[in-house]
Amino acid sequence: MDVQxxxxxxxxxxxxxxxLKENQSHVTEFLLLGLTTDPNQQMWLFAGFLAMYLxxxxxxxxxxxxxxxxxxxxxxxxFFLSSLSLVDICFTTVIVPQMLVNLLTQSKxxxxxxxxxxxxxxxxxxxxxxxLLAAMAIDRYVAICNPLHYTTAMSPRRCLLLVTASWxxxxxxxxxxxxxxxxxxxxxxxxxxxFFCDVQPLLTLSCSDTSVNELVAFTEGSFVxxxxxxxxxxxxxxxxxxxxxxxxxxxxxKVFSTCGSHLTVVALFYGTIISVYIRPSSxxxxxxxxxxxxxxxxxxxxxxxFIYSLRNKDMKQALRKLVRRTQ
Numbered sequence: 001m002d003v004q005x006x007x008x009x010x011x012x013x014x015x016x017x018x019x020l021k022e023n024q025s026h027v028t029e030f031l032l033l034g035l036t037t038d039p040n041q042q043m044w045l046f047a048g049f050l051a052m053y054l055x056x057x058x059x060x061x062x063x064x065x066x067x068x069x070x071x072x073x074x075x076x077x078x079f080f081l082s083s084l085s086l087v088d089i090c091f092t093t094v095i096v097p098q099m100l101v102n103l104l105t106q107s108k109x110x111x112x113x114x115x116x117x118x119x120x121x122x123x124x125x126x127x128x129x130x131x132l133l134a135a136m137a138i139d140r141y142v143a144i145c146n147p148l149h150y151t152t153a154m155s156p157r158r159c160l161l162l163v164t165a166s167w168x169x170x171x172x173x174x175x176x177x178x179x180x181x182x183x184x185x186x187x188x189x190x191x192x193x194x195f196f197c198d199v200q201p202l203l204t205l206s207c208s209d210t211s212v213n214e215l216v217a218f219t220e221g222s223f224v225x226x227x228x229x230x231x232x233x234x235x236x237x238x239x240x241x242x243x244x245x246x247x248x249x250x251x252x253x254k255v256f257s258t259c260g261s262h263l264t265v266v267a268l269f270y271g272t273i274i275s276v277y278i279r280p281s282s283x284x285x286x287x288x289x290x291x292x293x294x295x296x297x298x299x300x301x302x303x304x305x306f307i308y309s310l311r312n313k314d315m316k317q318a319l320r321k322l323v324r325r326t327q
Contacts, residue, residue: 027186030115030205031108034099034195035290039106046103052302053096059305060085062319069325070318076154077143080136081308083163087132088301091125094118095196095297102195112186115197116178122196124174126273126296127224131166133266134228138162140259141235145242173224180216184208194290196297200276229270236263261308265300272296 035045067073067082098118102108110118142153177199184206194201199217203210239259246252272295309315 027112027188027190027205029109029111030190030192030197032099032102032110032192032195032197033108034102035294042103042106046100049096049103049298050100052298053092053100056092056298056302056305057089059302060089062322063305063309063315066315066318066322069322070314073314073318076139076156076159077136078314079156079159080132080139080163083166084129084132084136085304087125087128088304090121091129092298092301094121094125099195110197115192115202116182119181119197119199119202120174120178122198122297123177124171127170127173128166129269130225130228130273131170132163133262133269134231135159135162135166136262137232137235137266140262141238144239144258169224173220176216176220177213180213184210184213194293198293200289225273229266229274232266232270261312264307265304268300268303269296272300 034042036042063085064082067078095118098110139154143150146153181199181202184203185208186202186205187207188205190205192201192205199213203213236259243252243256272292276289276292276296309319
């Protein structure tokens with residue numbers, strides 16, 4: 001990052017705050033520094049993130065349309081996949097359009113209320129993503145380990161309840177953190193060294209005692225993030241035990257191949273999220289966390305349609321039919 005440019009924005013931010021009120025004034029807006037302040041790099045970043053955002057939106061909508069049109073894909077696994085695609089679109093839409101505007105217009109200001117709103121929906125959709133990944137793991141566990149009870153265990157009503165619970169719990173979790181954040185005072189510098197309003201960057205700017213926020217983030221937040229991950233790990237432990245009992249190597253490969261796409265997405269999503277959020281705030285690193293955050297907020301949702309379709313014969317067949325219908 002250009003040090004001089006960063007200092008310029010920091011000085012500009014301090015001047016704005018001083019003009020609003022005198023000492024200890026309440027911050028009414030933040031400045032998002034983004035990934036870089038170099039104008040040449042910003043144009044390349046704008047083009048790159050716009051392309052990835054369009055690929056994400058189009059790719060996930062195609063997945064949703066293909067599943068909806070193809071009767072053969074009206075199963076629990078693809079119901080969860082279509083829900084995940086919808087959440088991925090919402091997840092990146094909360095962040096990328098605002099970032100593109102900032103890159104294009106050089107305007108980095110965001111109002112305090114808008115910042116909290118962005119944080120709320122970012123956290124909500126991110127947690128919904130993790131719960132849906134857990135629901136997909138449970139679906140694979142029942143299909144492989146208890147195939148005779150699959151139709152009953154994964155009935156349409158239960159699948160809908162799983163998805164609904166994922167949304168409700170995620171939004172309650174996000175609401176908790178947003179309310180706690182809104183009670184803090186921001187009276188000093190208001191430069192956010194990030195490309196969107198996230199929990200940790202905001203906590204570092206507060207002039208209030210943030211011990212309650214950090215305690216809730218590390219305890220309740222860790223539980224909400226890690227509980228779906230534990231369900232996923234437990235499901236695949238049982239799946240692995242069941243698959244290893246299959247006598248033929250071809251049979252084992254066929255069973256594992258149905259889980260490969262899901263495991264790839266889980267590794268990308270949780271590998272980056274755990275490295276950012278499941279740790280003390282004292283270890284927070286601006287540069288490292290911005291790079292890692294780009295992976296799970298932009299790159300992974302963009303790759304999901306390709307991961308789930310390229311190795312899936314049913315999806316590829318449904319996509320071919322969808323293309324033929326649109327021609």
